[in-house]
Amino acid sequence: xxxxxxxxxxxxxxxxxxxxxxxxxxxxxxxxxxxxxxxxxxxxxxxxxxxxxxxxxxxxxxxxxxxxxxxxxxxxxxxxxxxxxxxxxxxxxxxxxxxxxxxxxxxxxxxxxxxxxxxxxxxxxxxxxxxxxxxxxxxxxxxxxxxxxxxxxxxxxxxxxxxxxxxxxxxxxxxxxxxxxxxxxxxxxxxxxxxxxxxxxxxxxxxxxxxxxxxxxxxxxxxxxxxxxxxxxxxxxxxxxxxxxxxxxxxxxxxxxxxxxxxxxxxxxxxxxxxxxxxxxxxxxxxxxxxxxxxxxxxxxxxxxxxxxxxxxxxxxxxxxxxxxxxxxxxxxxxxxxxxxxxxxxxxxxxxxxxxxxxxxxxxxxxxxxxxxxxxxxxxxxx
Numbered sequence: 001x002x003x004x005x006x007x008x009x010x011x012x013x014x015x016x017x018x019x020x021x022x023x024x025x026x027x028x029x030x031x032x033x034x035x036x037x038x039x040x041x042x043x044x045x046x047x048x049x050x051x052x053x054x055x056x057x058x059x060x061x062x063x064x065x066x067x068x069x070x071x072x073x074x075x076x077x078x079x080x081x082x083x084x085x086x087x088x089x090x091x092x093x094x095x096x097x098x099x100x101x102x103x104x105x106x107x108x109x110x111x112x113x114x115x116x117x118x119x120x121x122x123x124x125x126x127x128x129x130x131x132x133x134x135x136x137x138x139x140x141x142x143x144x145x146x147x148x149x150x151x152x153x154x155x156x157x158x159x160x161x162x163x164x165x166x167x168x169x170x171x172x173x174x175x176x177x178x179x180x181x182x183x184x185x186x187x188x189x190x191x192x193x194x195x196x197x198x199x200x201x202x203x204x205x206x207x208x209x210x211x212x213x214x215x216x217x218x219x220x221x222x223x224x225x226x227x228x229x230x231x232x233x234x235x236x237x238x239x240x241x242x243x244x245x246x247x248x249x250x251x252x253x254x255x256x257x258x259x260x261x262x263x264x265x266x267x268x269x270x271x272x273x274x275x276x277x278x279x280x281x282x283x284x285x286x287x288x289x290x291x292x293x294x295x296x297x298x299x300x301x302x303x304x305x306x307x308x309x310x311x312x313x314x315x316x317x318x319x320x321x322x323x324x325x326x327x328x329x330x331x332x333x334x335x336x337x338x339x340x341x342x343x344x345x346x347x348x349x350x351x352x353x354x355x356x357x358x359x360x361x362x363x364x365x366x367x368x369x370x371x372x373x374x375x376x377x378x379x380x381x382x383x
Contacts, residue, residue, distance in 0.1 A: 075104070081113040088119050094127030114148040121151075125158055133158060134165070141172060147182045156188060160195035169195060177219070186228065189220045193234040197241075206242040213238040229260040236266060240273030248273055264290065268301035275308035284309060284317060296328050303336045310343040318343075319356065331364045334371050338378055345379060353379055 075083060084104050091097040101120045105112055117140055124133040137155050145151075152172055159169035173192060176184045196213055200206045217235055220227065227235075232255055239248035248270050255262055267290035274283030287305055290297065297305075302325045309318035318340050322332060337360065344353040357379065361372050 079104070079110070081110075081116050084110075084112070085116050085119050088116065088123060091123075094123045094129050097123050098129070098132055112145050114146050114151040117145045118148075118151045118154055121154060121158065130162065134162075137165075137168070141168075141175070147175070147179060149176075149182055149185060149188075152176055152182060153185065153187055153191070156191050160191050166195065166199075177223075183223055184220075184225070186225050186231065189216065189225060189227070190231050190234070192216060193231060193238075197234055197238060200238065200241045206238075210238055210242045210244070226258055227260070228258075229255070229263060229266070232258070232260055233263070233265045233269065237269045240269045243273060243277050245270065245273040245277050245279065262290075264295040264297055267295060268297040271297075272301050272304050275304050280308045280312045280314070284314070287321070291324070299325070299330045302330060303332050306332060306336050307339045310340045313343065313347065315340070315344055315347060315349070322360070326360070326363050331366050334374065337367075337371075337375055341375060341379055350379070 075087060084101070087100060088097045091100065098120065101112070101116070104110055117136060121133055121136050121140075124130070124136065137158060139145075140147075140151065140155055152175070155172050156169045159165035159172065169192065173184060173188065176182050176188065193213065193216065196209050196216070199209050213235060220231075232251055236248045236251050239245070239251065252262060252266060252270060255266070267286055271283035271286040271290075274280070274286065283305060287297070302321065306318050306321050306325070309315075309321065322336075322340065325332060337357075341353045341357060344350070344356070357372070357375055361367055
């Protein structure tokens with residue numbers, strides 16, 4: 001080899017040899033973990049130094065590495081899924097728990113079960129590590145572990161709570177329907193109904209999801225699930241929001257077949273739907289039935305009924321419902337008061353309207369001076 005070329009290659013060769021001598025070797029093979037430093041050590045290129053000693057100084061472990069190794073040492077050889085589950089539950093750091101979960105999955109002769117996946121998913125959700133939880137959910141759906149009702153219900157609950165995983169919840173539900181030993185439970189249907197109802201935010205969209213509610217109801221009966229009052233109320237609410245009050249009344253009449261008693265929400269959903277549909281007298285009859293049972297509706301249901309009765313010129317009934325509302329420590333809003341008082345003025349009962357306003361001001365401490373003046377000015381304008 002010519003002398004100039006030899007002089008050029010000699011420094012590069014010496015530098016490469018020094019880097020290989022002083023580069024520390026990785027402790028564990030490179031993996032995609034939450035904390036990569038726990039499993040692989042970064043290759044560094046230290047500055048050239050004279051070989052003063054034949055031994056290299058060991059790299060100081062980080063606190064995360066030390067903590068991880070401590071937990072790994074607690075898992076004795078031949079550990080079981082129950083041992084891993086206990087280790088995960090005892091770990092307050094969700095990221096470190098996920099690293100332990102991944103590390104144990106790589107050990108020979110070990111495979112995660114539905115309980116370990118369920119524990120890990122719950123830990124990630126409680127720590128708001130939603131991206132990692134979504135990854136585990138996809139693994140569960142792909143068949144990474146045996147299926148079970150608690151695991152699938154937890155997956156459905158998580159998917160129902162995430163806006164972009166709404167369809168994934170129904171994918172898991174369909175897998176439950178097809179399985180032999182993991183059929184949907186009442187909890188499963190309750191979560192799906194609740195998820196559908198949260199999308200009933202516009203009248204035009206309600207009719208699209210009402211078809212899903214009907215289909216889900218039929219499937220629930222086909223599986224042999226007996227609904228409770230909570231689930232039946234959600235079905236009634238779905239029908240009422242779409243103004244399909246006949247469907248809501250039909251479900252209401254079926255409640256006795258399932259051993260369920262209608263409560264205040266049941267009556268409130270139905271008579272609100274009846275009033276919005278224009279069947280005010282029928283809604284008022286249902287209101288009187290619930291009051292005879294000692295049930296009290298919500299404030300919004302009260303106000304819809306009051307306004308509907310007033311606009312139907314059933315002013316005495318509207319006034320009675322206002323008094324009933326005040327007696328139950330609830331107060332109508334400004335629009336409800338104004339509707340009743342203006343309809344009284346239109347019916348030629350202006351004096352009664354002024355007297356009622358004064359009396360309602362005494363009973364309703366939340367009316368305030370500002371709302372009182374607005375109502376008083378409205379009455380003067382009408383007269």
